[in-house]
Amino acid sequence: MPFLTAPNWQISWTPLLVLGYLFYLLLGAMVFQLLEKQAETHSRDQFHLEKLKFLQNYRCLDRQALEQFIQVLMEAWEKGVNPERNSTNPSNWDFSNSFFFAGTVVTTIGYGNRSPSTVAGQVFCVFYALFGVPLNLAFLNQLGKGLNAHLITLERWVQKPGHDQVVQRLAVAVFLTAGTLLFLVFPPLVFCYVEGWSYGEGFYFTFITLSTIGFGDYVVGANPNKHYIPLYRSLTAIWIVFGLAWLALVFNVGADLMEKFLQLKWHKPDLSLSEGAPTKLEDEPEQPRIHIPT
Template sequence: MNRQISWTPLLVLGYLFYLLLGAMMFQLLEKQAETHFRDQFQLEKLKFLQNYTCLDRQALEQFVQVLMEAREKGVNPEGNSTNPSNWDFSNSFFFAGTVITTIGYGNLSPSTVAGQIFCVFYALFGVPLNLAFLNQLGKGLNAHLITLERWVQKPGRAQVVQTLAVAIFLTTGTLLFLIFPPLVFSYVEGWSYGEGFYFTFITLSTIGFGDYVVGTNLNKHYIPVYRSLTAIWIVFGLAWLAQVFNVAADLMEKFLQLKWYKPDLSLTEGATTKLEDEPEQPRIHIPS
C-alpha cells in the first residue's frame, strides 16, 4: 500500500505562479515599448495638425478611427478597389482552416450577420471534426512508432529502438514544422527568421495572436495556392505538436506522481517481514 500525498494543490499553485510570472515578464518587456510607440504616435498627430491647419483635432481623431475600423475588417487603408479580395477562395480556405483549428488570428472575421451565424455553426461541427482528424493523425504517427519497435526481436534492444524512434520523431518533426518553414516565410513574407519562427510556433500551438499572418502583404504577389498550402502545413503541424504536448504533459504528470507518492515504510517493512516468515504465503494485491 502507498500513502498518497496529494499534489493537486501544489499543481494549482504552480499553475497560478506560472501565469503571474508570465504577466510580470510581459509587462516588463512590453510596457515600455508600448509607451514609447504611444508617445510617438501622439507626436506624429501633433505634427500632422501643424502641417495641415485645415483639420482640427476632432476631425483627425475621427479619421484615425475610420482607419482602425478598416484594419479590423481586414481592409488595407493604403489599398484601392483593384487590390485582391480578402475573401477569394484561397483566403477563404485559409480562414476556414483557422476557424476549425481554433487558431483564430483575428485579422479577418465575418462582417455580415449571415456570415457570423454560419461561422458559429461551421465551428460547432468543424472543431470536433478537426479534433477527430488530428486524433487519427496522432494514432497513425503512434502506429509507425510501434511498427518500428517491432522490427527488433532481440532482448535488450527494444528500449534502445524506442528511444531512437522518439528521437527521430522529434527531430524530423522539428525540422519539418519548426525549423524549415520559417526559412520559407522569411523569403516569401520578408520577415526575419526570428519573426518566422515566432509565427510558426504561435500558429501550430493554436495561440494565434494575429500580429503575423501569411499572405496579407498587399505589396507582394503571392501564388494562388500559397495560403492553401500553408493551411495544409498547419493541419499536419498541429497533429505533430499536439503529440509533443501530450508526451510532455504525460511526463510532467508521471514526474509529479513519482515525486509526491511516497511509500508507507512501516507497512512495507511489516509486509516484508511477514513474507520472510511465511515464504509460501501468496501475495495479495489490494487495489487503491
C-alpha cells in the same frame, strides 16, 4: 490521487500543482509587463507626437475631423480592409484566403486579423464552427493515432533483443527530429523567403500557429505590397492541420512525462511492508506513494 506520505501525515501534490500553475501565470504576466509596457508607452507617445506635427503642418485641418478619420481607418483595419488596397488588388475573401480563414476557424486558431462583417457571414461562421470544430478534433485524433502507432512500432522495434539503450534513444531522437525539421525548422525558411520576415519571426509565427495560440501579430499572405501565388495560403492551411497533429502528439508526450514526474513513479519501497503486514499496493498500482523515513 497521488500523495507524499510520511508515518503520520499526507500531502497531496494537486494543490501544489495548482499553486505552481498560478505562480507561472503571475510570473509570465510580470515579465510581459516588464518587456512590453515601456515599448507600448513609447509607441503611444510617438503616435501623439506625429499627430501633433501633422496638425501643425496642415493648419487647415480640424482636430475633430482628424480624429474621425483615424477612427474610420481603425474600423477599416478591424474589418480586414486595408486602406492601401485598391480595386485592382486581390480580394481578402478570394478562394485561397477564404480557405485559409476556414482552416483558422475549425482549428480554433483565430488570428483576429480577418472576420466576417455581414450578418449572414457571421451566422454561417457560428454554425460552421459548431460542426467544424468537432470534425477537426476527430480528424486530428485519428491523425494523432496514426502518428502514435508509428511511434509505438518504433518503440517496439528498438526494444528488441540486441538493441542497446543508445540505439533506442537514437531512434526516438530521429523520429522527433524529423517532425521538428518538417514542421518547425523548414517552414520558417519558406516564410522568410515569401513574407520577408527574419527567421526568428518565422519560427515565432510557426510555433504560435501550431500551438493554436494565434495572436495575429504575424499572418501569412497579409502584406499588401507583395504578390502571393493563389495556392500559398491554401498550402499553408494544409501544413497547419498536419502540424497541429504532430505538435499535439509532442505535447501529449510532454504531459505524460510531467504526470509521471508528479506521480513520483520512482517511489522508494515501504520498509514496513516487508514485516508481514497486509497491503493493497498490488490492488491500487495507480496510486504510488513515497515513504519518507524518520
